[in-house]
Amino acid sequence: MVVNNLKLLVGGVQLRDGVTTVTDILGKMFVRAGLHVLAMEKGYASTIYGAHQYDPMVVSATPPLSYGDDRSDILVALEFDTNPDAPIQPNRDTILRHGKNLVDGGVLLYDSTTGTVDTGDLERRGVKVFPLPARQIALRELKREVVKNTVVTGALLRLLEFDMDLALFRQYLEERFGRKGKDIVELNLEAARRGRAVIEEVLRTNGWHDVGYRLVPQPTTGRAVLLNGNDALSMGAILAGCRFYAGYPITPASAILEFMEAHLPRYGGRALQGQNERESIRAAIGAALAGVRSAVGSSGPGISLKVEEFGVAGVTETPVVIIDTQRAGPSTGMPTKPEQGDLAMAVFAGHGEIPRIVLAAGTIEECYTLAFEAFDLADKYQCPVFLLSDLTLADGRRDVPEEFFLKNRRPVVRHGLLREADLRQDGYRRYQITESGISPRNVPGVPGGIFKSSGSEHDEQGMITTDPPKRKAMVEKRMRKMQTYLKEDAKPPLVFGTPDGAVLLVGWGSTRLPLLDAQARLRAEGLETCVVHFTHLWPFPTHLVRPLLQRGKDIIVVEQNYAGQLADLIQQECLLPTRRILKYNGRPFYTSDITGGVRQLLTNGTRVVRVGDRAPAVVLETVPEGD
Amino acid sequence: MSTAAVNQKLWEQNATPKHRIQWCPGCGDFGVLNALKAALARLELMPHDVLLVGGIGCSGQIRNYLNGNAFHGTHGGALAYALGAKMANPALTVIALAGDGDTLAIGIENFVHVCRRDPAVTLLIMNNGVYGLTKGQKSPTHGLGMPQGVSTEEDPPFVDPLRLALVCGASFVAQTFSGDPKHSADVLVEALRHPGFAVINDFSPCVTYNKFNTYDWYKEHVEHLPKDHDPADMQAAWRLLDEFDRKGKLPLGVVYRHPRQRTAHQRLPLWDEELADVDPEPMLRLFR
Ligand SMILES: Cc1ncc(C[n+]2csc(CCOP(=O)(O)OP(=O)(O)O)c2C)c(N)n1
Ligand code: SF4
Numbered sequence: 072m073v074v075n076n077l078k079l080l081v082g083g084v085q086l087r088d089g090v091t092t093v094t095d096i097l098g099k100m101f102v103r104a105g106l107h108v109l110a111m112e113k114g115y116a117s118t119i120y121g122a123h124q125y126d127p128m129v130v131s132a133t134p135p136l137s138y139g140d141d142r143s144d145i146l147v148a149l150e151f152d153t154n155p156d157a158p159i160q161p162n163r164d165t166i167l168r169h170g171k172n173l174v175d176g177g178v179l180l181y182d183s184t185t186g187t188v189d190t191g192d193l194e195r196r197g198v199k200v201f202p203l204p205a206r207q208i209a210l211r212e213l214k215r216e217v218v219k220n221t222v223v224t225g226a227l228l229r230l231l232e233f234d235m236d237l238a239l240f241r242q243y244l245e246e247r248f249g250r251k252g253k254d255i256v257e258l259n260l261e262a263a264r265r266g267r268a269v270i271e272e273v274l275r276t277n278g279w280h281d282v283g284y285r286l287v288p289q290p291t292t293g294r295a296v297l298l299n300g301n302d303a304l305s306m307g308a309i310l311a312g313c314r315f316y317a318g319y320p321i322t323p324a325s326a327i328l329e330f331m332e333a334h335l336p337r338y339g340g341r342a343l344q345g346q347n348e349r350e351s352i353r354a355a356i357g358a359a360l361a362g363v364r365s366a367v368g369s370s371g372p373g374i375s376l377k378v379e380e381f382g383v384a385g386v387t388e389t390p391v392v393i394i395d396t397q398r399a400g401p402s403t404g405m406p407t408k409p410e411q412g413d414l415a416m417a418v419f420a421g422h423g424e425i426p427r428i429v430l431a432a433g434t435i436e437e438c439y440t441l442a443f444e445a446f447d448l449a450d451k452y453q454c455p456v457f458l459l460s461d462l463t464l465a466d467g468r469r470d471v472p473e474e475f476f477l478k479n480r481r482p483v484v485r486h487g488l489l490r491e492a493d494l495r496q497d498g499y500r501r502y503q504i505t506e507s508g509i510s511p512r513n514v515p516g517v518p519g520g521i522f523k524s525s526g527s528e529h530d531e532q533g534m535i536t537t538d539p540p541k542r543k544a545m546v547e548k549r550m551r552k553m554q555t556y557l558k559e560d561a562k563p564p565l566v567f568g569t570p571d572g573a574v575l576l577v578g579w580g581s582t583r584l585p586l587l588d589a590q591a592r593l594r595a596e597g598l599e600t601c602v603v604h605f606t607h608l609w610p611f612p613t614h615l616v617r618p619l620l621q622r623g624k625d626i627i628v629v630e631q632n633y634a635g636q637l638a639d640l641i642q643q644e645c646l647l648p649t650r651r652i653l654k655y656n657g658r659p660f661y662t663s664d665i666t667g668g669v670r671q672l673l674t675n676g677t678r679v680v681r682v683g684d685r686a687p688a689v690v691l692e693t694v695p696e697g698d
Numbered sequence: 699m700s701t702a703a704v705n706q707k708l709w710e711q712n713a714t715p716k717h718r719i720q721w722c723p724g725c726g727d728f729g730v731l732n733a734l735k736a737a738l739a740r741l742e743l744m745p746h747d748v749l750l751v752g753g754i755g756c757s758g759q760i761r762n763y764l765n766g767n768a769f770h771g772t773h774g775g776a777l778a779y780a781l782g783a784k785m786a787n788p789a790l791t792v793i794a795l796a797g798d799g800d801t802l803a804i805g806i807e808n809f810v811h812v813c814r815r816d817p818a819v820t821l822l823i824m825n826n827g828v829y830g831l832t833k834g835q836k837s838p839t840h841g842l843g844m845p846q847g848v849s850t851e852e853d854p855p856f857v858d859p860l861r862l863a864l865v866c867g868a869s870f871v872a873q874t875f876s877g878d879p880k881h882s883a884d885v886l887v888e889a890l891r892h893p894g895f896a897v898i899n900d901f902s903p904c905v906t907y908n909k910f911n912t913y914d915w916y917k918e919h920v921e922h923l924p925k926d927h928d929p930a931d932m933q934a935a936w937r938l939l940d941e942f943d944r945k946g947k948l949p950l951g952v953v954y955r956h957p958r959q960r961t962a963h964q965r966l967p968l969w970d971e972e973l974a975d976v977d978p979e980p981m982l983r984l985f986r
Contacts, residue, residue, distance in 0.1 A: 515748075535759075
């Protein structure tokens with residue numbers, strides 16, 4: 072019997088079967104019971120209806136680091152046949168796709184409303200199969216189709232011998248639907264009981280005592296929440312003082328816009344759904360110019376369209392936070408699949424040169440903490456600050472203690488915004504040349520200061536000029552901000568383990584947890600590694616990074632893109648050779664990708680391993696090293 | 699000295715000195731500048747309460763030729779920056795000053811939707827029928843008054859900013875001529891008092907590149923609106939535009955003004971003390 076450690080995958084038809092309704096309820100109940108939940112790959116499609124959707128989830132006694140590999144212990148297939156005579160049975164989609172990854176001796180639960188499915192192959196591997204006519208029970212017995220997911224939930228709770236008296240479930244329902252009426256609570260409880268009864272029946276007829284997996288509540292030290300990176304980032308932004316947010320709908324950034332529309336007004340702010348990408352960023356710049364902490368969020372193609380405005384924010388020294396929840400590109404690429412392909416764009420995109428800061432969150436918690444940092448840095452340095460997230464983080468959910476959010480909150484400090492009293496002295500210059508590169512900032516509307524600002528080159532007063540000495544001084548003033556930043560605010564990468572003589576596993580973004588997981592597994596195999604993970608990517612903190620990386624034996628950069636964009640930056644800035652494990656097939660990094668990749672790199676001396684299904688596992692560089 | 703005269707002085711401080719204004723001698727934009735200063739002075743606005751958002755073009759330079767807060771970013775962007783600034787701080791008087799190319803070519807995406815959104819922003823289109831700053835290429839309003847041949851892909855008929863604004867839902871639509879700065883100032887005063895988005899098409903001759911739509915040509919073709927025109931009547935506005943077309947004349951005045959009164963939004967929280975003590979509970983509750 073495996074207790075408090077299992078991997079579950081729920082699959083079905085997008086929008087029809089309520090895949091995430093099931094995983095959301097289960098996840099929240101497990102978290103309430105003190106268990107830890109990680110659901111880092113929300114498989115969905117950019118078509119709306121009818122596509123396959125799946126949601127894998129790890130539940131365990133200690134916080135899980137990653138899904139590990141693509142194998143599951145329990146598979147739940149929510150599809151049912153609309154047409155039982157169809158040559159390809161649609162209710163087998165989840166089973167066909169994910170059944171092969173079900174562990175021997177695992178569990179399959181599927182909706183058998185329109186008949187049972189041939190699961191002989193799986194049964195020969197010891198899989199315990201539970202047909203559950205969930206939809207039929209909901210429709211025929213309870214007369215409410217919506218409760219089909221509750222039937223499934225009840226069944227799963229029984230399978231896992233969790234909350235057998237449905238006390239936790241009742242509490243959850245009462246909190247959620249209490250206001251809508253007792254009837255809804257009772258109906259759902261009844262649905263759960265019917266699901267449970269079906270499982271009892273299958274267990275009895277097969278003479279099974281249990282299914283081999285059990286979840287047991289654990290004592291908790293405090294309340295925890297289950298949320299994704301977009302949620303954490305939105306919450307962080309609001310608490311960091313963001314009061315204007317603009318976006319144009321795009322997966323997976325839309326959720327931030329929706330969150331902001333729902334919550335900003337409560338805090339006196341406003342969200343704007345722009346009519347296109349450019350209106351969004353321009354309006355965000357306009358609001359920032361008026362003094363408000365302001366952000367714009369988008370994903371790949373939307374960020375591309377905003378590039379012209381990066382320069383505006385940089386040259387007019389307008390603080391604006393630009394959030395990029397990366398997805399697989401180029402062009403429309405794969406809108407619902409993860410990739411870390413936009414680092415180069417964040418660092419380099421735009422004509423001319425501007426100061427900019429690029430941060431990237433590595434965990435859901437960091438989506439929250441870096442939001443504070445992004446707004447503070449934007450205010451302090453008066454330049455665009457990029458906050459990179461990626462689809463894996465944006466949509467992936469994980470339990471986080473509520474305490475974390477309260478403890479890591481910082482008070483809002485508006486760096487150097489001038490007030491009326493500060494403006495009394497004569498000759499206010501918006502772009503005053505200073506040693507730090509940072510000029511005193513006035514906002515329109517404050518008596519005593521006139522704010523002249525221009526995207527064209529300007530003098531200290533903000534008046535347009537092409538005078539060579541003035542131009543030179545102004546470029547240097549702006550770029551000096553980056554020196555100041557490197558001195559005062561740059562952070563070295565996070566280091567897990569000791570770099571001395573070790574193989575360094577270097578990454579950024581959502582690869583953090585899989586890297587740590589890989590580190591643990593490699594250690595168990597006798598290979599000590601050190602994980603080096605970047606959050607502050609630009610200006611590149613060379614002075615902090617180079618000495619660190621030099622202490623390692625081998626620098627292996629693990630990234631979800633084809634080129635190795637961080638690896639290139641490291642080579643460019645530190646003049647150190649890097650080796651690379653790259654994945655770009657649209658699936659997140661699994662621990663097994665990393666452990667396998669490291670073994671290949673170390674045994675056959677190649678410089679690049681490209682992992683993921685069907686991609687060639689090893690690419691021997693055709694260009695020889697050296698001369 | 700009258701108060702208005704004192705105020706007019708106020709609008710000349712902090713600005714690029716007269717001798718460094720980089721418009722061609724005789725450019726229509728000088729008339730626009732005078733009218734703008736007169737209107738701002740007449741309304742007794744204080745420069746620190748005004749935000750002038752310029753376009754990219756000769757016309758957009760105007761923002762630095764008078765006092766007041768000034769900003770410009772990219773070609774076509776003026777209205778969207780203005781929208782964001784106004785949403786953030788409704789107490790600011792926000793005026794966008796852009797060319798016809800800026801507004802109706804590259805910036806048309808913003809124009810169409812800002813008309814619909816109807817923020818209390820004033821847009822002054824300095825319409826000269828050409829791209830002045832890039833040395834005279836045709837703008838979307840090019841061809842006004844010229845004999846229309848068979849239109850081709852390369853040379854489509856000109857865009858009429860008044861009709862476009864009406865179609866897009868602008869709540870104040872007016873036209874004026876920089877050769878008549880008194881009229882321009884009157885129209886601007888009305889526009890700045892309007893509680894929604896105000897579009898003014900200001901004919902501002904480009905003496906260097908538009909040799910057809912000259913001051914003399916305009917003087918011959920403009921005509922003030924009849925006294926009895928009711929700007930609150932949308933149908934009357936359309937009829938009027940058609941009538942003037944038939945006469946071969948360009949109407950000057952307020953063509954349409956929606957009678958709606960709107961209440962402004964609050965200024966968004968800005969200072970540290972306004973942002974302190976925010977309760978995260980309603981957000982956390984969602985994830986329990
Ligand atoms: C993205 C971009 N494209 C092109 C230009 C070049 N450009 C500068 S001003 C201008 C047109 C100006 O015409 P208009 O808006 O009519 O103003 P005018 O100069 O006639 O007053 C163009 C195309 C630019 N600055 N940015
Ligand atoms: S080119 Fe035309 S629009 Fe530009 S300043 Fe000269 S006259 Fe005015």
